[in-house]
Amino acid sequence: MTEIATMPYCQDANAVPQHMLNNKGLRRILFTTPHKEEQPSNSAGIADTTQPQPPRISEQRGITAAAVLPEENWRLHSATTQRFITSKKWEGVVNRIDTDNEIFFAQLNELNAANTIEEDAELPINDVAEDDLELFKEGAIFFFSVGYRISEAGAHERSSRIRFQRLPKWKEDDIIDAHNKAKQIINKIKLE
């Protein structure tokens, strides 16, 4: 079944933080296809690894040893016009982050599928949006969608996106309640 996300990005529950918007109020959106990082080359066109390398965006973003997209591969999109049509959507759990290979492993369950299908996925770390980085850790829940972005002019572009689940913050009272309930349960179990 095709799901149409009619809500523009800026009105999403995962609202775009101010620092993600440029001076025109537009949001930078990461291209979903991974690109090789360009290296400085010598006159023969061979990559020169002796030259100082610019800081990797991944390092700026706090991902150790992860490859990154060069700035020119970031695009500007109007935050108010973009739509995303979902062809398939999964719920996933991050199982392992492999910064050496710039990927993370996850277990996926397709949402809205007739039968439960468990799948393993390897996804590029670069596809994690900057404002999701604080949530990106082993054990975290995310949603992975494949579909089309539709521009204001109506152009369709195949795309995928990863959004991490934002749980309501637990309050101290929630934790006290959980502790009291846990105590009640454990007190009914005898230990030997």
Add this chain to the structure above:
Amino acid sequence: MTSPIATPPKSDEIEISLFGPGKGEALVIHIGAGKWVIVDSCVSDPSGSPTPLQYLDSIGVDIKTDVLMIVASHWHDDHTRGLSTIVNKCINATFVCAGAMVKDKFATLGQVYAKSSLKDKSGICEFSRIHSILAERGATVRRAYKNRPLLKRNSSETGLNFNFLLESLSPTDEAEELCIKQISEVISKLEAQRCVPDITPNILSVVLQIVSGSDSILLGSDLENHTEHGWCIVVNDKIRSQSKSLAYKVAHHGSVSGHNDQVWSTMLEDGTIALLAPFCCGRHRIPGAEDIKRIKTLTTNAYITTNHNKSLRSRNFPPDVKRTLGDAGIKITPTLKSKGHIRLRFAPNKPDTRRVDLFNGALKL
């Protein structure tokens, strides 16, 4: 005609059945006279039914009366999936786990995460369901710790010609204290947590030793090496039975972190029967090539529940989805769900009766 897999063991035979679907493992143990112990749980069927129960049902075991004990070696997801169903159905079985798993601090984590969408995915939440079942029943939980006899059956009681003992060799009190301390720290930071945190559970793993007559078997759970709380404690333990084991459920899926040379040299017979269940998550697969090489130098009798290195084909996605995934370098493959089963049977004190049978894709390393 009954298939070989559906044949129950003889009354005087010990059986160790290891199931490993690819991610997860469970052991089903016949302790003699038609009685059984289940260690951990996994699921290899789309129905979600726990593999140990499916197997016992297939050989005609009455799980309500004949499963005497359920051991949860630790709370990791790959060892607990379906365990609450087993606890719920095996109403006469004594539940065994490390003491830290039945402390209110650990249960608090379960209560918190039970409200999130992690409820079906985390071993902490599986434990939370077990706590509720046991509390409702007013059950008694037997704590496993170093050198604790968990289940004894004398020959006078069973009418068999051997005594049976199931003993836990870990964890230590210190490992439990460390774990509870870590859980307390996690709870103090819970407001900021968005996923189940890693709480070094592998030093809490319950290692088991079975002694039946003059034969013993070592079940290594997921115990790893640790300077103070890991395998060194078990290896240097002078109180445990010093007899060498004829079979070993290799610790932590055969990983190097679970390997200890002294276990092989001091606790296992030469040519011990090594039983392995792999751990697969995408390309991350244990045991790796080096692990397999190491294990094969230590014994020629190593078996694994499934060929975990076989490549799986992704399902048939619509062409546009397939192209998008390909362009983005995203690989999605079905989770390996083997029904692989290694079965060791033997009559205690009779070495010539030892027999390993492999079913549903299990193979020799």
